[in-house]
Amino acid sequence: MPDTFDLIILGSGPGGYVSAIRASQLGLKVAIVERERLGGICLNWGCIPTKALLRTSEIYHYMTHAADYGLKAENISFDLGKVVDRSRKVAGQLNAGVKGLMKKHKVQVYDGVGALAGPGKLSVKQGDRTVALAAKHVMVATGARARDLPFAKADGKRVWTYRHAMVPPEMPTKLLVIGSGAIGVEFASFYHDMGAEVTILEMLPRILPVEDEEISAFMDKRLTKDGIRIRTATGLEKLDTSATGVTASIKGADGKVSVEQFSHAIVAIGIVPNTEEIGLESLGVETERGHIKVDGFGRTNAEGIYAIGDVTGAPWLAHKASHEGIVCVEKIAGEDPHPFKTWNIPGCTYSRPQVASVGLTEAKAKEAGHEVRAAKFPFIGNGKAIALGEANGFVKTVFDAKTGELLGAHMIGAEVTELIQGYVIARQLESTEAELMETVFAHPTLSEMMHESVLGAYGRAIHI
Incomplete structure (x- = not known):
């Protein structure tokens, strides 16, 4: 007899494991199947360990520019092995954390290669043996992998x-x-x-x-x-x-x-969705360019089969997968969530300088027929940015000139990946320029540039 659950999730990345936790909170009996490490690519090989590496390079940059801050640092060097080891330890710590969360929420974890084996059925290959699982609901959250050059396959060496x-x-x-x-x-x-x-x-x-x-x-x-x-x-x-x-x-x-x-x-x-050899064809699950087609609740065209995250298409972001999964699970559990939409998902690039954005670019807003009000405010006009030695960058906001709707926000400079959430919340709350103008921003902070950019779009910027 197969092990039976209310929900089985294939893949334990930010979409899969978050969905498992939410499903457990809603009283469902949940299993998760993972072929590599809990946390998926993002936690183990993507979002988190890359940020650990980038933090190291940021500190190294500051050390090599210590004189800019009145400091002395001589004979600066690094140990590449230790740099990588720190990154791997960060990933390992979070992997252990996900294991703890699965145990806390009584989610049954199956290590192995999973595949759909029929309506409500999933098989998990664990070495020489295969485990049969069954559930009314099966969620595919298998993520994606890097796209290779057809004429130069990655070899890990050069x-x-x-x-x-x-x-x-x-x-x-x-x-x-x-x-x-x-x-x-x-x-x-x-x-x-x-x-x-x-x-x-x-x-x-x-x-x-x-x-x-x-x-x-x-x-x-x-x-x-x-x-x-x-x-x-x-x-x-x-x-x-x-x-x-x-x-x-x-x-x-x-x-x-x-x-x-x-x-x-x-x-x-770019990326390639991991949709091969997981049994989609046997159930007639519809795909488009390899991505699984779903509605706003993660439902595919096959009864009882759901999909979330990178396998469903752009934007290929961890936070998109997590939220998409929660909406899907709440619908399965009989809740009444809003259908998932991608209109307000922030994107971040953690380079030096950082980049962050949400919503429409100025060009896209005009293409969509909006009469636009837009303005930039430079980091050089912000006291905190100057004090930090980070005076390069700007914050740009884009509004609908007729309604005051915040159509988009775009930033480049120090810590903008943290600042962007203010605009994401404003858009979620359907704030207009009026509410943003009347909001008091703490001084001295980088966030004051957000306020100044809004003011600038309406000809009211103070510090430029």
Whole structure:
């Protein structure tokens, strides 16, 4: 007889394990199946350990610029092995925390490779044996993996994915980063700050292409000034590897192909959903370009089968998966949640400088037919930013000129990944410019720039 549950979740990333906890809180008997480590890619190989690495590079940058703060620091160096070890320990600590949460909430964990085996059925291969599970509801939360270059598969030696880049066997001397989304820019920032010579390659006309154009332009200028080489509207024709490095054939915007040598390359050109070999076809679950099609409650076209997170499409973010999972589980449990929508999900890039945004860019707002009011407020106009030695960056807000609706907010600079949540809350509460203008912001704080940007959109900025 199969082990029977109310809900079985395939995958234990931020979507899966959060859904399991919420389901348990709602009185469901829950099981979770994981083929690698609890916490999934985000906790073990993505969001968390990369931030540990970036924190190290940030501190190293400050140490090498100690004189800017009236301090002396000589013979600055680092131990790459210990840098990586700290990152892995951070991930390990959180993995243990998820294990504790599963035990606390009485979630049964099955280690193994799971697959749908029919309506309400799931099989888990554990080495030489297979365990049969059954439930009225089955949630697919299997996440995604890095997309490979078809002509240059990542080998972990000279050509890396994000996973290899987090546990480097050696420090690159001359690094090629292929792709300039959040992952590419974050690794470019980390390795540059740790001393590598870095080149970013982007096929599209600008880096961070999903961000507001002014954010992209500022980041390009800032990274270039810091010494990172950026080539946009540029394609990679060929990538050859050897025991000592990689040879890249690069086609520029002018159509000319140049050949360049690098010690290593990081491929950061997107993700592929993990939807193969998990039994979707046998149940007729509909997919589109590999992503599972769902409604606002995570329901697929197959009765009793649900999907959340990266397998359901953009945005491919941990916090999106978690919230999507909670909505799905609450619906399963008979609650009355609002259907999940992606209109108010913040995006963050933890490079130096940081980037954060939510809602529509100015261009997208105009394309959607809005008459727009927008303004930027620079970090140089903020006392706290100057005191921190972080006077580069700006905060931009975009409003509907007729209604005062906050359509979007876009930031670049120190700690903006923390600041963005203020605008996310404002949008969730349907605040207009009036409420934001009348809100008192503490002084001195970086958050005052948020207030000034709102005021600026209506011609009322004080400190510029």
